[in-house]
Amino acid sequence: MVIGQTSNVKRQTSNVKRQSSIVNLQSPISQSPISNLLFLLGWLAIPLAVYFVVLQKRPSYEPRYMMLVTPSLFLLMGVSFAPRRRWEVVFGAAALAIFAVGLRSYFTDPAFFKDDSAGVANWLAVETTAEDIVFVDVPHPFHYYADRIPAPTRYLFVDIHTAAGVLNREALGRRRLYWVTWYGSDTDPRGVIPFLLWKQAGPPAGERQFRGYRVEWYTLSDRPFSLPTDLPPAQVNFDNVLLLDGLAYSKTLSAGEAGWATLHFRLLAPTPVNYKISLRLRAPDGRLLSQVDKLILNDRHFQTAAWPLDDPALNQALNVFTLPLTDPAYSGPLTLEAVVYNAATLDAIAAYGVPTTNNDFISAQIGLIQVEK
Incomplete structure (x- = not known):
């Protein structure tokens, strides 16, 4: 009985020591604001440095690329809202000033304006009827606006071998076809859709430019869309x-x-x-x-x-x-x-x-x- 009690006491003492060791390891991290700040800075700087290297090979940017570092960015900004030292106040004021300059450019410089997909959808809502059809070469974000457009609105994945069949199935018998292309799209670099439309309907009946988009529309004939495949x-x-x-x-x-x-x-x-x-x-x-x-x-x-x-x-x-x-x-x-x-x-x-x-x-x-x- 005494032996068992002694064993239990030893085990309890050992557990207390292990827990104490874990607490001692965590304490410097949890109680050190400098360590927390360095962690957040690393979270922000390391992914940005990697992305900078990638940019040298493939220059491309979308706002969603910032999702990985956004938490650290806002946590770092949050540090300045509860300052304990003067340098933190200065840091917070400088950060806000820098972001204010960027915010001004975002809303006043046309180079930073977003693509006007809503403008395209609003224009199509007025111009089209249920007898027409709208094709877009990128699905996002037009699926958000499709309900407001009277004409059926479809995303057209361009495959040179099947495009004519898709147009015959979806567009033949319609009055007009609207072809919406995004300036950054690589869906149809060979120009298959304009080729098929010119053959079937002749030149575009009109064209309209929007920020980031171009809309061409064609008055369709009764002829089927065709692309020669078995070439002489x-x-x-x-x-x-x-x-x-x-x-x-x-x-x-x-x-x-x-x-x-x-x-x-x-x-x-x-x-x-x-x-x-x-x-x-x-x-x-x-x-x-x-x-x-x-x-x-x-x-x-x-x-x-x-x-x-x-x-x-x-x-x-x-x-x-x-x-x-x-x-x-x-x-x-x-x-x-x-x-x-x-x-x-x-x-x-x-x-x-x-x-x-x-x-x-x-x-x-x-x-x-x-x-x-």
């Missing part, structure tokens, strides 16, 4: 780097109507160069009546330097072009030309397999278009 074969070799192996285009046009072309490229050899293509319509007298320059992009929107030669899904590209004429009264033949060039240096590369304009070896003549009166 072609064999135009651009300097043994790129092969134009498929081509479809508008062979006849009415006066004032825009031409269109769909080109398929395949990579022949790895390249460190990002290439662009200049597609042109040239009259017999040498006049250039249309020119569109675009980066050659694959389905992942990769430029040519990033195409993997051994991946059939990514070493090829389908690109689309709308070619409005600078002279709407012109009628007669036009030559469709293609020039591939280095996007950085603008140096064109040689074209083989077809005639070139003035035997310049770079302006590949890939088709003929007749513009009728």
Whole structure:
């Protein structure tokens, strides 16, 4: 009995010592304002330093990126609201002054204004009817405003292989289509949606600019939306780097109507160069009546330097072009030309397999278009 009691006393004494040790370890942290302040400063400074390094590689900012350090920021500001020393008062006043300057810029400098998504929604609420349809290329924040817009409002994920089918299913039979694009969007760098809309409806009926957004609208026809996929074969070799192996285009046009072309490229050899293509319509007298320059992009929107030669899904590209004429009264033949060039240096590369304009070896003549009166 005595032995058991002695054992219990020893265990209790040991537990008290352990608890005392834990308290002693915690006390310097919990009771030291300097340690707390250093902890908060580290919480603020370390993530910001890491983010600064990331910015050197990928400059991008959104307010939500600050969520990680926001608690420490406000806790540090809170220190100044219960000052015990004069330097804390000075620190708090300086912090408030700095933030006041930033706050003034936020509300008075247009460079800091937010995108006017509410303005777009309010304008669409007045301009559209239930017979129209609205497509946006970014879903946020338009899902907050969709109920106030009479026309159905949809987010359109742009896939070059399915976009025509989506438009036929959602938009065919509507009176007008409104296409809302955000200035920072990379949803449709190849311009697939404007290409399909021009083919189906002609040029935009109107355009409106908002802060951060552009709205184009089209008066739709009865024709279905279409994008050629099984292209007639072609064999135009651009300097043994790129092969134009498929081509479809508008062979006849009415006066004032825009031409269109769909080109398929395949990579022949790895390249460190990002290439662009200049597609042109040239009259017999040498006049250039249309020119569109675009980066050659694959389905992942990769430029040519990033195409993997051994991946059939990514070493090829389908690109689309709308070619409005600078002279709407012109009628007669036009030559469709293609020039591939280095996007950085603008140096064109040689074209083989077809005639070139003035035997310049770079302006590949890939088709003929007749513009009728």
